[in-house]
Amino acid sequence: MSRRDALAAGLRLRTRRLRRRGGILMYHCIAQESVDPWAICVSPQAFDEQMAVLAGARAATDLGDFAGDDAYTRAGARVAVTFDDGYLDNLTTALPILERHAIPATIFVIGNGVGRTREFWWDALQRALLSGPLPEQLDFPFGIGPHTYTLAELPGDPAFVPGWRADFDPAVTPRQQLFRALWDAVVVLEPAEQDDAVDHLLDWAGQPASAPTTRGAVDEAQFARLAEHPLVTIGSHTLDHPSLTDLSPERQAAQIREGRRTVEDLVGRPVTRFSYPYGRFDDTARAAVRDTGIDIACTSVPVPAITGDDRHALPRLQPTDMDGDGFARWLRGNYGLLTATGR
Ligand SMILES: [Zn+2]
Known part of the structure; x- marks a missing residue:
């Protein structure tokens, strides 16, 4: 400035x-x-x-x-x-x-x-990405076209860093970066496709499909x-x-x-x-x-x-x-x- x-x-x-x-x-x-x-x-x-x-x-x-x-x-x-x-x-x-x-x-x-x-897509995405251990590779056939993401986590990387703000803080860990990338990819999808995309991510992450009530x-x-x-x-x-x-x-x-x-x-x-x-x-x-x-x-x-x-x-x-x-x-x-x- x-x-x-x-x-x-x-x-x-x-x-x-x-x-x-x-x-x-x-x-x-x-x-x-x-x-x-x-x-x-x-x-x-x-x-x-x-x-x-x-x-x-x-x-x-x-x-x-x-x-x-x-x-x-x-x-x-x-x-x-x-x-x-x-x-x-x-x-x-x-x-x-x-x-x-x-x-x-x-x-x-x-x-x-x-x-x-069912839960809103942003809540499902967060549950899929920031809860438990994740596979190393993700095929994501939504939006602009099929895309493969690789998650190169270091041993000991937490699923969620307490206090991390996705809107203010830089995405530092591979998981934070993937979370931001997928959020940006899903936010612009059609509503039905958003639900399909988070179903795909929950399945990939081994998380239950149903939402906490x-x-x-x-x-x-x-x-x-x-x-x-x-x-x-x-x-x-x-x-x-x-x-x-x-x-x-x-x-x-x-x-x-x-x-x-x-x-x-x-x-x-x-x-x-x-x-x-x-x-x-x-x-x-x-x-x-x-x-x-x-x-x-x-x-x-x-x-x-x-x-x-x-x-x-x-x-x-x-x-x-x-x-x-x-x-x-x-x-x-x-x-x-x-x-x-x-x-
Ligand atoms: Zn709102």
Whole structure:
């Protein structure tokens, strides 16, 4: 970065700090997980402590407040809670905690995910690749064409290095490199082919084909219990959770439109909130979201929301498995949120 670029970046940061702000949190699973390369799981205990911090600071607000000006304060005192994907533990584990602290949440649900009887492909891929010993050679006849991978592990290489983040840390071990390569190969496949590909990988890895039930999606009855709960607002998360930026504008629009319609049919009322799968979006996806009547849409850009942000591309912060003190320090120290107690 040149000196001038650094100055400009510093100035932008200052400008952001001076503006009114708030935070939108992005959760996925509320579950205890030892293998979690995307850090999408927060343990029930940690989640309870995190919600207690928001409740104690009277910070919790509804995501809808970020569509207007209500959620933005100089002290960054307002924080909204969201969940992506529609995991069953949102109902069984997160909701009782949200109830205890009276915290509203928006849950972005994949249209074809409701009633899905098998785990999502990214969970299956992780189970196949990061659990146990693996054969040295993999034939992978999916996507751009047959491909052979060789896994040259050293004796003693662990299946999963605790704390390794696939999104931030370099892939150092051969297994981490293979995991990243296969993730990149599978994310762009058609939905049915994604399932075939992870079946192939589970079989190759000698892992059972069936998913642990704790890591599943809600079925229709469970979805209905979420949707009718007064603290919950349902949003959409496309029909099949594709990488939107890898699709043509027409297919982007269809995934966004059909995902919303499917969830609306289940909810029985308009669905006006949306989040971008994998946080991936571009101008055409954003325009499709806006044109389909979505009022507020969230990305995964990890910064606080500030006044003037585009409400069809609002940033979100991803809390990890931190206790209450760590969570409060993270919000205050890293993002300037909750700097006033709010009491
Ligand atoms: Zn998602």
